[in-house]
Amino acid sequence: MRKETIIWHVLLLLVWCSRTAAQQNFVLLEANETESERITKAARVVPAPRQLRWQQLELTAFFHFGINTFTNREWGDGKENPALFNPTAFDATQWMAAAKAAGIKQVILTAKHHDGFCLWPSKYTKHSVAASPWQNGKGDVVKEVAKAAKDAGLGFGVYLSPWDRNSPLYGTEAYNEYFANQLTELLTQYGRIDEVWFDGANGEGPNGKKQVYDFNRWYALIRKLQPQAVIAIMGPDVRWVGTETGHGRETEWSVVPANHMDEATVAALSQQDLAFKPMGDMMGTDLGSRAKIADARALVWYPAETDVSIRPGWFYHAEEDDKVKTAVQLLDIYFNSVGRNGVLLINLPPDKRGRLHENDVAILKAWKKTRDSIFHQNLAKLAGTNIPSANILFDGNDATDIPFSEKDSTIIPLDFASPVTCNVLAMQENIRHGQRIEAFVLQYEHNNTWHTVASGSTVGYKRLVSFKTVRATQFRIIITQARDTIHLAEMGLYFNPMPTP
Numbered sequence: 364m365r366k367e368t369i370i371w372h373v374l375l376l377l378v379w380c381s382r383t384a385a386q387q388n389f390v391l392l393e394a395n396e397t398e399s400e401r402i403t404k405a406a407r408v409v410p411a412p413r414q415l416r417w418q419q420l421e422l423t424a425f426f427h428f429g430i431n432t433f434t435n436r437e438w439g440d441g442k443e444n445p446a447l448f449n450p451t452a453f454d455a456t457q458w459m460a461a462a463k464a465a466g467i468k469q470v471i472l473t474a475k476h477h478d479g480f481c482l483w484p485s486k487y488t489k490h491s492v493a494a495s496p497w498q499n500g501k502g503d504v505v506k507e508v509a510k511a512a513k514d515a516g517l518g519f520g521v522y523l524s525p526w527d528r529n530s531p532l533y534g535t536e537a538y539n540e541y542f543a544n545q546l547t548e549l550l551t552q553y554g555r556i557d558e559v560w561f562d563g564a565n566g567e568g569p570n571g572k573k574q575v576y577d578f579n580r581w582y583a584l585i586r587k588l589q590p591q592a593v594i595a596i597m598g599p600d601v602r603w604v605g606t607e608t609g610h611g612r613e614t615e616w617s618v619v620p621a622n623h624m625d626e627a628t629v630a631a632l633s634q635q636d637l638a639f640k641p642m643g644d645m646m647g648t649d650l651g652s653r654a655k656i657a658d659a660r661a662l663v664w665y666p667a668e669t670d671v672s673i674r675p676g677w678f679y680h681a682e683e684d685d686k687v688k689t690a691v692q693l694l695d696i697y698f699n700s701v702g703r704n705g706v707l708l709i710n711l712p713p714d715k716r717g718r719l720h721e722n723d724v725a726i727l728k729a730w731k732k733t734r735d736s737i738f739h740q741n742l743a744k745l746a747g748t749n750i751p752s753a754n755i756l757f758d759g760n761d762a763t764d765i766p767f768s769e770k771d772s773t774i775i776p777l778d779f780a781s782p783v784t785c786n787v788l789a790m791q792e793n794i795r796h797g798q799r800i801e802a803f804v805l806q807y808e809h810n811n812t813w814h815t816v817a818s819g820s821t822v823g824y825k826r827l828v829s830f831k832t833v834r835a836t837q838f839r840i841i842i843t844q845a846r847d848t849i850h851l852a853e854m855g856l857y858f859n860p861m862p863t864p
């Protein structure tokens with residue numbers, strides 16, 4: 364072999380090694396792999412940096428605001444008179460103050476809903492705020508909301524509905540261009556965009572045809588213009604949890620099969636992470652178990668977002684002023700969304716004034732107060748344990764962890780000097796290494812016998828479990844099954860003074 368050829372081969376080998384060793388948010392599986400090889404691969408799929416940042420937010424909010432706010436509808440037909448859009452006391456800083464007080468870290472505005480009415484003066488349509496009396500047609504809701512979010516230190520995202528019941532182009536190829544143009548306006552005129560939210564609704568256009576959405580083109584545009592933004596729901600980065608109840612799955616794997624991926628699609632990727640929507644069953648009760656992995660051709664990090672409205676509707680309706688969810692209901696949603704390895708996206712619809720209603724603002728405050736009353740003190744910190752550097756588990760930092768290499772029975776003892784009363788267990792994995800825990804139990808000691816008081820399957824970024832109130836001096840957590848070395852970042856025992864039944 365010539366010297367150049369040898370060097371060339373060595374270089375290729377180095378590139379190959381760095382690609383296989385580098386942790387990625389997807390992996391291909393080979394048909395002849397054993398179950399244990401497949402599970403190890405699954406355990407080593409990690410979030411892309413934009414997915415990790417998004418997961419750490421925990422709480423995000425939607426603002427559904429637009430022409431529907433003024434017509435008192437949930438879905439507009441695109442024929443509304445833009446003159447109807449006229450908030451009397453628009454104040455995006457009030458929205459942010461209420462969101463921030465609730466601990467929300469990022470907000471998403473419905474820049475365009477299915478009615479096609481644009482909350483910014485898009486130069487590609489007349490159906491926008493520019494045709495409204497609000498601020499004499501000189502206003503720009505996207506601009507004001509983006510600025511208020513930035514000033515409050517919150518992330519900012521946009522909802523741009525692919526379904527557009529106003530555009531005469533809808534149902535033709537030209538609509539894809541129209542949509543790309545609007546997306547470009549949003550991605551270039553308002554500073555940093557952290558999330559782009561695409562809904563799947565797809566009705567018929569004026570020609571009776573359904574639009575074939577050119578999602579891949581839009582993804583490429585977002586990656587180019589705002590590479591840090593996650594693309595949610597009809598997108599590659601964030602999966603819809605599958606309900607609008609605020610409750611995620613009991614077992615929630617962030618690593619799921621993506622069976623249309625093959626060598627060719629992976630080779631075509633220009634980046635080390637995905638830019639197309641993973642396909643497969645994303646709606647069932649079991650998405651990522653061992654059984655699912657056994658049949659999979661590829662796996663991808665595709666975490667769940669749990670969206671729910673604080674009111675029955677997505678848009679504001681005065682008749683729902685007394686139907687705002689209570690702080691107790693929101694606490695239950697928190698446990699079943701954030702506490703089930705998801706990110707909560709709670710909808711807060713501003714009213715006709717352009718403000719969040721007083722009832723919603725009060726509930727948001729009460730919800731935060733309730734969470735604080737539980738999570739202000741991690742009782743586990745008071746425990747003695749035989750684990751070296753155990754303080755890492757209580758430092759509130761999800762990036763530091765204690766590795767446990769025993770996959771089938773890791774025991775974490777918590778011995779207290781005097782009895783503690785608790786009814787909430789919290790655990791977090793350092794997902795920078797992947798998601799690995801498959802089963803765990805919490806036990807307490809009474810009369811020389813260990814009693815199981817809580818159990819669960821997946822942990823992932825965060826798991827919260829409520830259990831009957833227990834008073835004891837000795838507890839232990841046993842991780843009974845895991846896919847690989849466990850990287851436990853946080854663990855906690857808490858007391859909820861007002862437990863829900």
Ligand code: FUL
Pocket residue numbers: 437562563564670677
């Ligand atoms: C749905 C839409 O049809 C609703 O109006 C709302 O925007 C919700 C978040 O997504 O699919």
